[in-house]
Amino acid sequence: MKSTNDILGRLQRLIPAGIQPKFTSAAELMAWQQEEGRKRAAELEKENQRARSEKIFGRSGICDLHRNCTFANYQVSNDGQKHALTLAKSYAHNFGSGFASFVFSGGCGTGKNHLAAAVGNYLLQRDHTVLVVTVPDLMLRARKCYDEGQSESALLDDLCKVDLLVLDEVGVQRDTRNEWVLLNQIIDRRLAAMKPVGVLTNLNFDELSKILGERAMDRLTMDNGIWVNFTWGSYRKNVTHLRLVK
Secondary structure, eight states: OHHHHHHHHHHHHHSOTTOOOSOOSHHHHHHHHHHHHHHHHHHHHHHHHHHHHHHHHSOOBSOGGGTTOOSTTOOOOSHHHHHHHHHHHHHHHTTTSSOOOEEEEEOTTSSHHHHHHHHHHHHHTTTOOEEEEEHHHHHHHHHHHHHTTOOTHHHHHHHTTSSEEEEEEETTSOOOHHHHHHHHHHHHHHHHTTOOEEEEESSOHHHHHHHHOHHHHHHHTTTTOEEEEEOSOOOGGGOOOOOOOO
């Protein structure tokens, strides 16, 4: 307390006459120092989480293909797409008020990745940590752990520390017990820690239930988790990329 009083005294001597000091007591100065320390610790933890994602998959956050996806540039041409957009925006805007997960289910090219990336980009802009990873890439990383004699426990720990983890291509993986066990462990650990999971899949509810099992499906519905069906056709044939020819 003596050193805090000394600091406060020096600050008061340096403040020009007529200026109201921000701290009027040593207790107020100490409280400010503690709050600033907590803020810096939180910032460092976020930076460490991004670094861990970068180390695991060679990147953090959203992949380059979907880095510019937003709610504003999501194309809406029917009521189903409008409903999906509304639910995705609501999920992003209310993120952090609970730990609800989401499942986007539908065929290829229907906009599941766009809206998931829009959610992720919205959260990244607000200093949340987000990782979107395909299940095949996840399984490759897990097998690398085995091949290098490493425990997959560290991999699970890192995946459970990001604020939002989105698992893409769930159901594309081979039907092996190891893959089923790993997906269940991730979902189980994250939701037990009140960390949400996003799932992108071509499977319907019954098909996904067979892949993940009743326990995982039940956890995904905790805290009013949402399921969105993308029942329209692919939009990919309408996507073009203009190249500047010099």
